[in-house]
Amino acid sequence: MNIFSAPKTSTSVVARSATLLSQSQTLLHLLQLSVADYSLILTQQCHARMLSLGFAQNPLLATKLISAYATCGVPNESRLVFDSLQLKSVYLCNSLINGYAKNHVYSDALGLFQRMWFLGVAADDYTLATILKVCSEATDLDAGKLVHGRCVRTGFVFDVVVANSLMSMYCKSGEFSESLKVFDQMPHRNVSSWNVVIAGHVDTGDRYCGKQIFDFVKDMQLDGLKPDAFTVSTLLPLCSEDVEKLDYGRQLHGYAVRNKLGLGFGLDFHLGCCLIDFYSRIKRVVLGRRVFNQIETRNVYTWTAMINGYVKNGALEEGLVLFDEMQRKDRVRPSRVSLVSILPACSSVTGLNGVKQIHGYAIRREWNIDVSLSNALIDMYSKCGSLNYAIRVFEDESVSGDAISWSSMMSGYGLHGKGEEATCLYHKMLQLGNKPDTIALVGVLSACGRSGLVDEGLQIYNSAINEYGIKPTVEICACVADMLGRSGQLSQALEFIKTMPMEPGPSVWGALVSASIVHGNPEIQDLAYRFLIQLEPENPSNYISLSNLHASSKKWDTVAQVRTMMKQRGLTKTPGCSWISINGITHSFYAYDKLHPSSESIYEMLDGLLLLMKGAARSLDSEKMK
Protein backbone atom coordinates (compact mmCIF):
# COMPACT_ATOMS: atom_id res chain seq x y z
CA MET A 1 0.00 0.00 0.00
CA ASN A 2 1.22 3.46 -0.83
CA ILE A 3 0.48 6.01 1.85
CA PHE A 4 1.01 8.94 -0.48
CA SER A 5 -1.67 10.37 -2.69
CA ALA A 6 -0.78 11.87 -6.06
CA PRO A 7 0.65 15.40 -5.77
CA LYS A 8 -1.81 18.15 -6.38
CA THR A 9 -1.17 20.40 -9.34
CA SER A 10 -1.20 24.05 -8.35
CA THR A 11 -1.60 27.12 -10.47
CA SER A 12 -0.22 30.15 -8.71
CA VAL A 13 3.35 30.56 -7.48
CA VAL A 14 2.12 31.35 -3.98
CA ALA A 15 0.00 28.25 -3.86
CA ARG A 16 2.89 26.24 -5.22
CA SER A 17 5.35 27.36 -2.56
CA ALA A 18 2.71 26.79 0.09
CA THR A 19 2.29 23.27 -1.21
CA LEU A 20 6.03 22.72 -1.13
CA LEU A 21 6.17 23.91 2.45
CA SER A 22 3.35 21.67 3.51
CA GLN A 23 4.90 18.79 1.56
CA SER A 24 8.19 19.13 3.41
CA GLN A 25 6.32 19.34 6.69
CA THR A 26 4.35 16.26 5.82
CA LEU A 27 7.56 14.45 5.00
CA LEU A 28 9.08 15.57 8.27
CA HIS A 29 6.07 14.23 10.06
CA LEU A 30 6.18 10.93 8.24
CA LEU A 31 9.88 10.54 8.95
CA GLN A 32 9.16 11.01 12.63
CA LEU A 33 6.55 8.30 12.31
CA SER A 34 9.11 6.01 10.66
CA VAL A 35 11.39 6.50 13.63
CA ALA A 36 8.62 5.89 16.14
CA ASP A 37 7.53 2.70 14.35
CA TYR A 38 10.98 1.51 13.28
CA SER A 39 9.45 1.28 9.82
CA LEU A 40 11.99 0.76 7.06
CA ILE A 41 9.29 0.75 4.35
CA LEU A 42 7.95 4.13 5.39
CA THR A 43 11.48 5.49 5.57
CA GLN A 44 12.19 4.29 2.03
CA GLN A 45 8.93 5.78 0.76
CA CYS A 46 9.83 9.12 2.33
CA HIS A 47 13.27 8.90 0.78
CA ALA A 48 11.84 8.26 -2.69
CA ARG A 49 9.41 11.12 -2.28
CA MET A 50 12.19 13.47 -1.17
CA LEU A 51 14.12 12.68 -4.34
CA SER A 52 11.14 13.12 -6.66
CA LEU A 53 10.05 16.39 -5.05
CA GLY A 54 13.55 17.83 -5.14
CA PHE A 55 14.14 17.77 -1.40
CA ALA A 56 17.31 15.70 -1.67
CA GLN A 57 19.52 18.54 -0.41
CA ASN A 58 17.10 19.75 2.25
CA PRO A 59 19.29 19.76 5.38
CA LEU A 60 16.52 19.22 7.91
CA LEU A 61 14.87 16.37 6.01
CA ALA A 62 18.24 14.76 5.28
CA THR A 63 19.14 14.81 8.97
CA LYS A 64 15.86 13.14 9.82
CA LEU A 65 16.28 10.62 7.04
CA ILE A 66 19.72 9.66 8.31
CA SER A 67 18.43 8.97 11.78
CA ALA A 68 15.36 7.17 10.41
CA TYR A 69 17.53 4.72 8.47
CA ALA A 70 19.77 4.26 11.51
CA THR A 71 16.76 3.58 13.73
CA CYS A 72 15.64 0.91 11.28
CA GLY A 73 19.00 -0.80 11.68
CA VAL A 74 20.54 0.14 8.30
CA PRO A 75 23.26 2.71 9.04
CA ASN A 76 24.77 2.04 5.60
CA GLU A 77 21.74 3.70 4.04
CA SER A 78 22.28 6.60 6.43
CA ARG A 79 25.83 6.93 5.17
CA LEU A 80 24.69 6.96 1.51
CA VAL A 81 22.31 9.81 2.29
CA PHE A 82 25.12 11.60 4.13
CA ASP A 83 27.51 11.16 1.19
CA SER A 84 24.94 12.49 -1.27
CA LEU A 85 24.69 15.81 0.52
CA GLN A 86 26.91 18.56 -0.83
CA LEU A 87 26.86 20.69 2.27
CA LYS A 88 27.97 18.81 5.38
CA SER A 89 26.57 20.55 8.40
CA VAL A 90 27.36 19.65 11.98
CA TYR A 91 23.77 18.43 12.33
CA LEU A 92 24.31 15.99 9.51
CA CYS A 93 27.52 14.68 11.06
CA ASN A 94 25.96 14.36 14.51
CA SER A 95 23.05 12.50 13.08
CA LEU A 96 25.25 9.95 11.34
CA ILE A 97 27.58 9.54 14.32
CA ASN A 98 24.53 8.94 16.46
CA GLY A 99 23.22 6.46 13.90
CA TYR A 100 26.47 4.51 14.00
CA ALA A 101 26.38 4.58 17.80
CA LYS A 102 22.84 3.23 17.87
CA ASN A 103 23.89 0.33 15.66
CA HIS A 104 27.07 -0.32 17.65
CA VAL A 105 29.39 0.35 14.72
CA TYR A 106 31.74 2.30 16.91
CA SER A 107 34.73 2.35 14.57
CA ASP A 108 32.67 4.11 11.89
CA ALA A 109 31.46 6.62 14.44
CA LEU A 110 35.01 7.38 15.55
CA GLY A 111 36.14 7.48 11.92
CA LEU A 112 33.55 10.09 11.00
CA PHE A 113 34.42 12.10 14.08
CA GLN A 114 38.03 12.26 12.88
CA ARG A 115 36.98 13.04 9.28
CA MET A 116 34.94 16.03 10.42
CA TRP A 117 38.15 18.03 10.65
CA PHE A 118 38.88 17.38 6.94
CA LEU A 119 35.31 18.21 6.07
CA GLY A 120 35.77 21.55 7.75
CA VAL A 121 32.98 20.93 10.22
CA ALA A 122 33.60 21.91 13.83
CA ALA A 123 32.40 19.52 16.48
CA ASP A 124 29.81 20.97 18.83
CA ASP A 125 28.49 19.95 22.24
CA TYR A 126 26.21 17.31 20.72
CA THR A 127 29.07 15.77 18.75
CA LEU A 128 31.26 15.52 21.80
CA ALA A 129 28.58 14.09 24.04
CA THR A 130 27.69 11.45 21.46
CA ILE A 131 31.27 10.50 20.67
CA LEU A 132 32.03 10.15 24.38
CA LYS A 133 29.16 7.72 24.68
CA VAL A 134 30.68 5.83 21.76
CA CYS A 135 34.04 5.71 23.54
CA SER A 136 32.51 4.28 26.68
CA GLU A 137 30.38 1.71 24.85
CA ALA A 138 33.33 0.66 22.74
CA THR A 139 35.38 0.53 25.97
CA ASP A 140 38.00 2.68 24.25
CA LEU A 141 39.47 4.62 27.13
CA ASP A 142 42.34 5.97 25.03
CA ALA A 143 39.98 7.52 22.50
CA GLY A 144 37.96 8.88 25.41
CA LYS A 145 41.05 10.58 26.84
CA LEU A 146 41.82 12.16 23.47
CA VAL A 147 38.29 13.53 23.27
CA HIS A 148 38.71 14.78 26.82
CA GLY A 149 41.78 16.74 25.70
CA ARG A 150 39.80 18.19 22.84
CA CYS A 151 37.04 19.23 25.24
CA VAL A 152 39.59 21.01 27.41
CA ARG A 153 41.14 22.86 24.45
CA THR A 154 37.83 23.96 23.02
CA GLY A 155 36.36 24.89 26.37
CA PHE A 156 33.55 22.36 26.10
CA VAL A 157 34.53 20.91 29.50
CA PHE A 158 32.52 23.77 30.91
CA ASP A 159 29.40 22.54 29.16
CA VAL A 160 27.31 20.58 31.65
CA VAL A 161 26.20 17.86 29.24
CA VAL A 162 29.67 17.34 27.78
CA ALA A 163 31.17 17.16 31.26
CA ASN A 164 28.49 14.69 32.34
CA SER A 165 29.28 12.55 29.32
CA LEU A 166 32.96 12.70 30.17
CA MET A 167 32.29 11.55 33.72
CA SER A 168 30.07 8.80 32.52
CA MET A 169 32.74 7.63 30.10
CA TYR A 170 35.32 7.47 32.88
CA CYS A 171 32.93 5.65 35.20
CA LYS A 172 32.13 3.02 32.58
CA SER A 173 35.85 2.49 32.05
CA GLY A 174 36.30 1.94 35.76
CA GLU A 175 38.15 5.24 36.24
CA PHE A 176 36.05 6.66 39.02
CA SER A 177 38.79 8.95 40.28
CA GLU A 178 39.14 10.58 36.84
CA SER A 179 35.41 11.05 36.82
CA LEU A 180 35.59 12.79 40.18
CA LYS A 181 38.32 15.12 38.87
CA VAL A 182 36.04 16.28 36.07
CA PHE A 183 33.23 16.64 38.57
CA ASP A 184 35.30 18.79 40.93
CA GLN A 185 36.30 21.15 38.13
CA MET A 186 32.79 21.77 36.86
CA PRO A 187 31.61 25.35 37.35
CA HIS A 188 27.94 24.32 37.26
CA ARG A 189 26.44 20.98 38.06
CA ASN A 190 22.94 19.76 37.50
CA VAL A 191 21.06 16.80 38.96
CA SER A 192 22.41 14.53 36.22
CA SER A 193 25.99 15.39 37.14
CA TRP A 194 25.33 14.10 40.64
CA ASN A 195 23.47 11.09 39.30
CA VAL A 196 26.44 10.10 37.16
CA VAL A 197 28.78 10.33 40.13
CA ILE A 198 26.41 8.44 42.39
CA ALA A 199 25.89 5.68 39.83
CA GLY A 200 29.63 5.53 39.21
CA HIS A 201 30.30 5.23 42.91
CA VAL A 202 27.88 2.31 43.10
CA ASP A 203 29.82 0.45 40.42
CA THR A 204 33.45 1.31 41.06
CA GLY A 205 33.80 4.04 43.62
CA ASP A 206 34.41 2.26 46.90
CA ARG A 207 38.07 1.74 46.25
CA TYR A 208 38.81 5.27 45.20
CA CYS A 209 37.33 7.54 47.76
CA GLY A 210 36.61 7.27 51.42
CA LYS A 211 33.20 8.80 50.99
CA GLN A 212 30.06 6.79 51.48
CA ILE A 213 27.43 6.87 48.81
CA PHE A 214 24.83 8.55 50.98
CA ASP A 215 27.30 11.33 51.77
CA PHE A 216 27.14 12.23 48.09
CA VAL A 217 23.38 12.43 48.32
CA LYS A 218 23.65 14.78 51.25
CA ASP A 219 26.22 16.95 49.44
CA MET A 220 23.93 17.04 46.46
CA GLN A 221 21.18 18.51 48.56
CA LEU A 222 23.61 20.99 50.13
CA ASP A 223 24.40 22.03 46.56
CA GLY A 224 20.73 22.98 46.24
CA LEU A 225 19.74 20.08 43.99
CA LYS A 226 17.00 17.57 44.75
CA PRO A 227 17.37 13.86 44.08
CA ASP A 228 15.11 12.82 41.21
CA ALA A 229 13.71 9.51 39.99
CA PHE A 230 17.11 8.59 38.53
CA THR A 231 18.84 9.20 41.83
CA VAL A 232 16.33 7.16 43.79
CA SER A 233 16.43 4.21 41.42
CA THR A 234 20.23 4.19 41.50
CA LEU A 235 20.20 4.11 45.29
CA LEU A 236 17.50 1.48 45.78
CA PRO A 237 19.60 -1.56 44.79
CA LEU A 238 21.96 -0.69 47.65
CA CYS A 239 19.20 -0.98 50.20
CA SER A 240 19.10 -4.57 51.34
CA GLU A 241 22.19 -5.49 53.28
CA ASP A 242 21.44 -4.33 56.79
CA VAL A 243 18.58 -2.92 58.79
CA GLU A 244 19.77 0.66 58.40
CA LYS A 245 19.96 0.38 54.61
CA LEU A 246 16.60 -1.35 54.60
CA ASP A 247 15.12 1.66 56.28
CA TYR A 248 16.79 3.89 53.67
CA GLY A 249 14.82 2.00 51.05
CA ARG A 250 11.53 2.79 52.71
CA GLN A 251 12.62 6.40 53.15
CA LEU A 252 13.45 6.61 49.46
CA HIS A 253 10.01 5.25 48.59
CA GLY A 254 8.44 7.86 50.85
CA TYR A 255 10.56 10.57 49.28
CA ALA A 256 9.51 9.47 45.81
CA VAL A 257 5.84 9.56 46.76
CA ARG A 258 6.06 12.93 48.50
CA ASN A 259 7.87 14.52 45.59
CA LYS A 260 5.74 12.80 42.97
CA LEU A 261 8.83 11.57 41.18
CA GLY A 262 8.11 10.26 37.76
CA LEU A 263 5.92 11.27 34.93
CA GLY A 264 3.19 13.14 36.69
CA PHE A 265 0.73 10.31 36.23
CA GLY A 266 1.36 7.31 38.40
CA LEU A 267 4.89 6.13 39.03
CA ASP A 268 7.85 6.28 36.71
CA PHE A 269 8.53 2.99 34.87
CA HIS A 270 12.09 2.62 36.01
CA LEU A 271 11.51 3.77 39.54
CA GLY A 272 8.53 1.44 39.82
CA CYS A 273 10.70 -1.48 38.77
CA CYS A 274 13.35 -0.65 41.32
CA LEU A 275 10.78 -0.33 44.09
CA ILE A 276 9.16 -3.66 43.23
CA ASP A 277 12.59 -5.23 43.17
CA PHE A 278 13.54 -3.62 46.47
CA TYR A 279 10.45 -4.94 48.24
CA SER A 280 10.98 -8.39 46.73
CA ARG A 281 14.56 -8.47 47.94
CA ILE A 282 13.53 -7.67 51.49
CA LYS A 283 10.81 -10.32 51.19
CA ARG A 284 7.92 -7.87 51.36
CA VAL A 285 6.39 -8.96 48.11
CA VAL A 286 2.94 -7.68 49.12
CA LEU A 287 4.34 -4.16 49.33
CA GLY A 288 5.94 -4.71 45.95
CA ARG A 289 2.55 -5.66 44.58
CA ARG A 290 1.09 -2.44 45.98
CA VAL A 291 3.67 -0.46 44.00
CA PHE A 292 2.92 -2.59 40.95
CA ASN A 293 -0.79 -1.78 41.22
CA GLN A 294 -0.03 1.93 41.41
CA ILE A 295 1.83 1.94 38.13
CA GLU A 296 -0.75 2.87 35.55
CA THR A 297 0.93 1.78 32.36
CA ARG A 298 3.12 -1.25 32.76
CA ASN A 299 5.76 -2.46 30.39
CA VAL A 300 7.63 -5.72 30.16
CA TYR A 301 10.14 -4.58 32.79
CA THR A 302 7.44 -3.83 35.33
CA TRP A 303 5.70 -7.14 34.75
CA THR A 304 8.94 -9.08 34.84
CA ALA A 305 10.08 -7.40 38.04
CA MET A 306 6.81 -8.35 39.73
CA ILE A 307 6.85 -11.91 38.38
CA ASN A 308 10.40 -12.28 39.54
CA GLY A 309 9.44 -10.97 42.96
CA TYR A 310 6.74 -13.58 43.38
CA VAL A 311 8.87 -16.46 42.14
CA LYS A 312 11.88 -15.48 44.25
CA ASN A 313 9.68 -15.38 47.32
CA GLY A 314 8.22 -18.78 46.64
CA ALA A 315 4.80 -17.58 45.43
CA LEU A 316 5.05 -19.64 42.29
CA GLU A 317 1.36 -19.74 41.39
CA GLU A 318 1.07 -15.96 41.65
CA GLY A 319 4.07 -15.69 39.38
CA LEU A 320 2.42 -17.88 36.78
CA VAL A 321 -0.89 -16.04 37.04
CA LEU A 322 0.92 -12.77 36.39
CA PHE A 323 2.87 -14.26 33.50
CA ASP A 324 -0.45 -15.14 31.94
CA GLU A 325 -2.08 -11.78 32.71
CA MET A 326 0.84 -9.90 31.25
CA GLN A 327 0.22 -11.50 27.89
CA ARG A 328 -3.57 -11.76 27.92
CA LYS A 329 -4.65 -8.52 29.58
CA ASP A 330 -1.81 -6.17 28.75
CA ARG A 331 -0.71 -7.72 25.45
CA VAL A 332 2.89 -7.50 26.62
CA ARG A 333 5.15 -10.11 25.07
CA PRO A 334 7.55 -11.77 27.49
CA SER A 335 11.23 -10.93 27.17
CA ARG A 336 14.12 -13.36 27.67
CA VAL A 337 14.33 -12.13 31.22
CA SER A 338 10.64 -12.85 31.74
CA LEU A 339 11.26 -16.43 30.71
CA VAL A 340 14.25 -16.80 32.99
CA SER A 341 12.20 -15.36 35.83
CA ILE A 342 9.21 -17.61 35.36
CA LEU A 343 11.16 -20.82 34.73
CA PRO A 344 11.77 -21.70 38.40
CA ALA A 345 7.99 -21.62 38.91
CA CYS A 346 7.77 -24.73 36.74
CA SER A 347 9.51 -26.88 39.32
CA SER A 348 6.50 -27.69 41.45
CA VAL A 349 3.58 -26.18 39.54
CA THR A 350 3.71 -27.07 35.87
CA GLY A 351 6.52 -29.61 35.86
CA LEU A 352 8.33 -30.73 32.74
CA ASN A 353 5.47 -29.65 30.52
CA GLY A 354 5.88 -26.00 31.48
CA VAL A 355 9.63 -26.08 30.90
CA LYS A 356 9.07 -27.53 27.44
CA GLN A 357 6.52 -24.84 26.62
CA ILE A 358 8.92 -22.09 27.63
CA HIS A 359 11.74 -23.74 25.72
CA GLY A 360 9.53 -23.99 22.65
CA TYR A 361 8.57 -20.35 22.92
CA ALA A 362 12.23 -19.38 23.22
CA ILE A 363 13.07 -21.37 20.09
CA ARG A 364 10.26 -19.71 18.14
CA ARG A 365 11.62 -16.30 19.09
CA GLU A 366 15.15 -17.45 18.26
CA TRP A 367 16.35 -16.93 21.79
CA ASN A 368 17.81 -20.39 22.14
CA ILE A 369 21.37 -19.05 21.99
CA ASP A 370 20.89 -16.93 25.10
CA VAL A 371 23.23 -18.11 27.84
CA SER A 372 21.13 -17.17 30.86
CA LEU A 373 18.07 -18.75 29.35
CA SER A 374 19.98 -21.92 28.47
CA ASN A 375 21.38 -22.11 31.96
CA ALA A 376 17.97 -21.71 33.50
CA LEU A 377 16.69 -24.43 31.15
CA ILE A 378 19.50 -26.81 32.09
CA ASP A 379 18.65 -26.29 35.73
CA MET A 380 14.90 -26.68 35.31
CA TYR A 381 15.05 -29.66 32.98
CA SER A 382 17.19 -31.43 35.57
CA LYS A 383 14.87 -30.44 38.38
CA CYS A 384 11.81 -31.54 36.46
CA GLY A 385 13.25 -34.96 35.85
CA SER A 386 14.60 -34.76 32.33
CA LEU A 387 18.35 -35.05 32.57
CA ASN A 388 18.48 -35.82 28.85
CA TYR A 389 16.91 -32.53 27.81
CA ALA A 390 19.26 -30.74 30.19
CA ILE A 391 22.23 -32.41 28.54
CA ARG A 392 20.93 -31.48 25.11
CA VAL A 393 20.69 -27.81 26.05
CA PHE A 394 24.12 -27.97 27.68
CA GLU A 395 25.71 -29.60 24.63
CA ASP A 396 24.05 -27.28 22.11
CA GLU A 397 27.03 -25.84 20.30
CA SER A 398 25.31 -22.66 19.19
CA VAL A 399 25.33 -21.54 22.83
CA SER A 400 28.65 -20.43 24.23
CA GLY A 401 28.35 -21.63 27.78
CA ASP A 402 29.83 -19.97 30.82
CA ALA A 403 30.74 -20.87 34.38
CA ILE A 404 27.08 -21.09 35.30
CA SER A 405 26.37 -23.58 32.52
CA TRP A 406 29.01 -25.92 33.92
CA SER A 407 27.75 -25.77 37.46
CA SER A 408 24.10 -26.11 36.42
CA MET A 409 24.95 -29.26 34.52
CA MET A 410 27.03 -30.67 37.37
CA SER A 411 24.23 -30.11 39.87
CA GLY A 412 21.86 -31.67 37.36
CA TYR A 413 23.95 -34.83 37.26
CA GLY A 414 24.12 -34.72 41.03
CA LEU A 415 20.34 -34.51 41.35
CA HIS A 416 20.03 -37.63 39.21
CA GLY A 417 22.59 -39.54 41.24
CA LYS A 418 25.21 -39.40 38.51
CA GLY A 419 28.23 -38.47 40.60
CA GLU A 420 30.71 -39.96 38.16
CA GLU A 421 29.41 -37.83 35.30
CA ALA A 422 29.50 -34.76 37.51
CA THR A 423 33.13 -35.28 38.49
CA CYS A 424 33.99 -36.03 34.85
CA LEU A 425 32.44 -32.73 33.85
CA TYR A 426 34.31 -30.96 36.64
CA HIS A 427 37.64 -32.25 35.40
CA LYS A 428 36.74 -31.44 31.81
CA MET A 429 35.92 -27.92 32.88
CA LEU A 430 39.34 -27.56 34.51
CA GLN A 431 41.07 -29.08 31.49
CA LEU A 432 39.49 -26.44 29.27
CA GLY A 433 41.10 -23.82 31.45
CA ASN A 434 38.03 -22.75 33.43
CA LYS A 435 38.55 -22.01 37.08
CA PRO A 436 36.06 -23.43 39.53
CA ASP A 437 34.12 -21.05 41.72
CA THR A 438 32.25 -21.66 44.96
CA ILE A 439 29.01 -22.61 43.27
CA ALA A 440 30.63 -25.02 40.82
CA LEU A 441 32.31 -26.61 43.80
CA VAL A 442 29.00 -26.93 45.63
CA GLY A 443 27.53 -28.55 42.52
CA VAL A 444 30.22 -31.20 42.13
CA LEU A 445 30.60 -31.89 45.86
CA SER A 446 26.90 -32.41 46.42
CA ALA A 447 26.91 -34.76 43.43
CA CYS A 448 29.78 -36.69 45.03
CA GLY A 449 27.92 -36.85 48.32
CA ARG A 450 24.77 -38.25 46.76
CA SER A 451 26.70 -40.89 44.86
CA GLY A 452 28.97 -41.94 47.69
CA LEU A 453 32.14 -40.70 46.00
CA VAL A 454 33.75 -39.62 49.25
CA ASP A 455 37.43 -39.92 48.36
CA GLU A 456 36.92 -38.31 44.98
CA GLY A 457 34.95 -35.50 46.61
CA LEU A 458 37.53 -34.85 49.31
CA GLN A 459 40.25 -34.75 46.69
CA ILE A 460 38.31 -32.18 44.66
CA TYR A 461 37.64 -30.19 47.82
CA ASN A 462 41.32 -30.11 48.77
CA SER A 463 42.56 -29.19 45.32
CA ALA A 464 39.97 -26.45 44.94
CA ILE A 465 41.03 -24.93 48.26
CA ASN A 466 44.75 -25.37 47.87
CA GLU A 467 45.35 -25.10 44.12
CA TYR A 468 42.58 -22.79 43.01
CA GLY A 469 42.48 -20.66 46.12
CA ILE A 470 38.76 -21.02 46.73
CA LYS A 471 37.74 -19.87 50.17
CA PRO A 472 35.48 -22.48 51.74
CA THR A 473 31.96 -21.22 52.39
CA VAL A 474 29.33 -22.62 54.74
CA GLU A 475 27.66 -24.29 51.75
CA ILE A 476 30.88 -25.99 50.67
CA CYS A 477 31.52 -27.20 54.20
CA ALA A 478 27.94 -28.45 54.41
CA CYS A 479 28.63 -30.55 51.30
CA VAL A 480 31.73 -32.06 52.87
CA ALA A 481 29.92 -32.78 56.13
CA ASP A 482 27.09 -34.30 54.12
CA MET A 483 29.50 -36.41 52.09
CA LEU A 484 31.18 -37.82 55.20
CA GLY A 485 27.90 -38.26 57.03
CA ARG A 486 26.06 -40.07 54.24
CA SER A 487 28.88 -42.57 53.91
CA GLY A 488 28.50 -43.37 57.60
CA GLN A 489 31.58 -41.53 58.80
CA LEU A 490 29.57 -39.63 61.39
CA SER A 491 32.39 -38.96 63.82
CA GLN A 492 34.64 -37.71 60.99
CA ALA A 493 31.81 -35.44 59.90
CA LEU A 494 31.51 -34.10 63.43
CA GLU A 495 35.27 -33.66 63.57
CA PHE A 496 35.20 -31.75 60.28
CA ILE A 497 32.46 -29.47 61.56
CA LYS A 498 34.53 -28.66 64.62
CA THR A 499 37.52 -27.61 62.50
CA MET A 500 35.51 -25.57 60.00
CA PRO A 501 36.96 -22.09 59.47
CA MET A 502 33.56 -20.49 60.07
CA GLU A 503 30.50 -20.88 62.24
CA PRO A 504 28.55 -23.94 61.04
CA GLY A 505 25.16 -22.84 59.72
CA PRO A 506 21.82 -24.66 59.61
CA SER A 507 22.75 -26.41 56.35
CA VAL A 508 25.70 -28.09 58.09
CA TRP A 509 23.72 -29.38 61.06
CA GLY A 510 20.91 -30.32 58.71
CA ALA A 511 23.30 -32.53 56.76
CA LEU A 512 24.40 -34.18 59.98
CA VAL A 513 20.79 -34.75 61.00
CA SER A 514 19.92 -36.66 57.87
CA ALA A 515 23.14 -38.66 58.08
CA SER A 516 22.47 -39.65 61.65
CA ILE A 517 18.93 -40.70 60.75
CA VAL A 518 20.14 -42.89 57.88
CA HIS A 519 22.86 -44.48 59.96
CA GLY A 520 20.82 -44.64 63.16
CA ASN A 521 22.82 -42.52 65.56
CA PRO A 522 20.33 -40.88 67.96
CA GLU A 523 23.04 -39.18 70.04
CA ILE A 524 24.45 -37.21 67.12
CA GLN A 525 20.92 -36.63 65.86
CA ASP A 526 19.96 -35.11 69.19
CA LEU A 527 23.09 -32.94 69.20
CA ALA A 528 22.50 -31.67 65.68
CA TYR A 529 18.85 -30.83 66.37
CA ARG A 530 19.84 -28.83 69.42
CA PHE A 531 22.28 -26.80 67.36
CA LEU A 532 19.57 -26.28 64.76
CA ILE A 533 17.12 -25.02 67.38
CA GLN A 534 19.78 -22.65 68.64
CA LEU A 535 20.47 -21.34 65.13
CA GLU A 536 16.87 -21.13 63.96
CA PRO A 537 14.76 -20.62 67.09
CA GLU A 538 11.81 -19.60 64.94
CA ASN A 539 11.68 -22.75 62.82
CA PRO A 540 9.08 -25.14 64.27
CA SER A 541 10.27 -28.15 62.24
CA ASN A 542 13.38 -28.59 64.35
CA TYR A 543 11.39 -28.82 67.58
CA ILE A 544 8.94 -31.31 66.13
CA SER A 545 11.75 -33.46 64.77
CA LEU A 546 13.60 -33.42 68.08
CA SER A 547 10.39 -34.23 69.90
CA ASN A 548 9.61 -37.09 67.52
CA LEU A 549 13.11 -38.46 67.95
CA HIS A 550 12.65 -38.73 71.71
CA ALA A 551 9.09 -39.95 71.38
CA SER A 552 10.34 -42.92 69.36
CA SER A 553 12.54 -43.99 72.28
CA LYS A 554 9.73 -43.16 74.72
CA LYS A 555 11.61 -40.40 76.54
CA TRP A 556 8.43 -38.56 77.35
CA ASP A 557 9.99 -36.07 79.74
CA THR A 558 12.31 -34.77 76.98
CA VAL A 559 9.35 -34.66 74.60
CA ALA A 560 7.45 -32.54 77.10
CA GLN A 561 10.42 -30.20 77.53
CA VAL A 562 10.69 -29.59 73.82
CA ARG A 563 6.95 -29.06 73.45
CA THR A 564 6.99 -26.51 76.29
CA MET A 565 9.88 -24.70 74.66
CA MET A 566 7.84 -24.44 71.47
CA LYS A 567 4.80 -23.21 73.30
CA GLN A 568 6.80 -20.55 75.12
CA ARG A 569 8.10 -19.26 71.84
CA GLY A 570 4.61 -19.28 70.38
CA LEU A 571 5.43 -21.64 67.53
CA THR A 572 3.03 -23.96 65.75
CA LYS A 573 3.82 -26.32 62.97
CA THR A 574 1.63 -26.58 59.91
CA PRO A 575 1.84 -30.11 58.59
CA GLY A 576 3.65 -30.39 55.28
CA CYS A 577 1.84 -31.94 52.38
CA SER A 578 2.79 -33.34 49.03
CA TRP A 579 0.89 -33.59 45.79
CA ILE A 580 0.81 -35.23 42.42
CA SER A 581 -0.97 -34.27 39.20
CA ILE A 582 -2.68 -37.05 37.30
CA ASN A 583 -4.51 -36.22 34.11
CA GLY A 584 -4.59 -32.57 35.04
CA ILE A 585 -6.11 -33.15 38.48
CA THR A 586 -3.97 -32.36 41.50
CA HIS A 587 -4.19 -34.72 44.47
CA SER A 588 -2.59 -33.53 47.68
CA PHE A 589 -1.85 -35.69 50.70
CA TYR A 590 -0.28 -35.63 54.16
CA ALA A 591 1.87 -38.22 55.89
CA TYR A 592 -0.21 -41.30 56.79
CA ASP A 593 -3.18 -39.62 55.07
CA LYS A 594 -6.12 -41.96 54.50
CA LEU A 595 -8.56 -39.37 53.14
CA HIS A 596 -8.27 -40.19 49.46
CA PRO A 597 -11.13 -42.35 48.13
CA SER A 598 -8.62 -44.78 46.65
CA SER A 599 -6.50 -44.75 49.79
CA GLU A 600 -6.58 -48.51 50.22
CA SER A 601 -5.20 -49.36 46.80
CA ILE A 602 -2.64 -46.52 47.07
CA TYR A 603 -1.16 -48.07 50.21
CA GLU A 604 -1.24 -51.50 48.64
CA MET A 605 0.80 -50.16 45.75
CA LEU A 606 3.12 -48.39 48.17
CA ASP A 607 3.78 -51.59 50.13
CA GLY A 608 4.52 -53.37 46.88
CA LEU A 609 6.98 -50.66 45.87
CA LEU A 610 8.68 -50.75 49.27
CA LEU A 611 9.18 -54.49 48.94
CA LEU A 612 10.66 -54.03 45.49
CA MET A 613 13.02 -51.30 46.73
CA LYS A 614 14.18 -53.39 49.65
CA GLY A 615 14.80 -56.27 47.30
CA ALA A 616 16.80 -54.04 44.98
CA ALA A 617 18.83 -52.71 47.90
CA ARG A 618 19.60 -56.26 49.08
CA SER A 619 20.79 -57.38 45.69
CA LEU A 620 22.91 -54.23 45.43
CA ASP A 621 24.46 -55.03 48.81
CA SER A 622 25.22 -58.60 47.85
CA GLU A 623 26.81 -57.35 44.67
CA LYS A 624 29.06 -55.08 46.70
CA MET A 625 30.05 -58.04 48.89
CA LYS A 626 31.42 -59.81 45.86
Next chain:
DNA sequence: CTAGGGTTAG
Protein backbone atom coordinates in the same frame (compact mmCIF):
# COMPACT_ATOMS: atom_id res chain seq x y z
C1' DC B 1 21.49 15.27 16.49
C1' DT B 2 23.37 15.24 23.46
C1' DA B 3 24.60 12.89 29.40
C1' DG B 4 22.19 9.54 33.82
C1' DG B 5 18.25 4.70 35.78
C1' DG B 6 14.98 -0.84 35.36
C1' DT B 7 13.67 -7.01 35.28
C1' DT B 8 17.65 -12.74 34.51
C1' DA B 9 20.45 -17.90 35.41
C1' DG B 10 24.03 -22.22 39.45
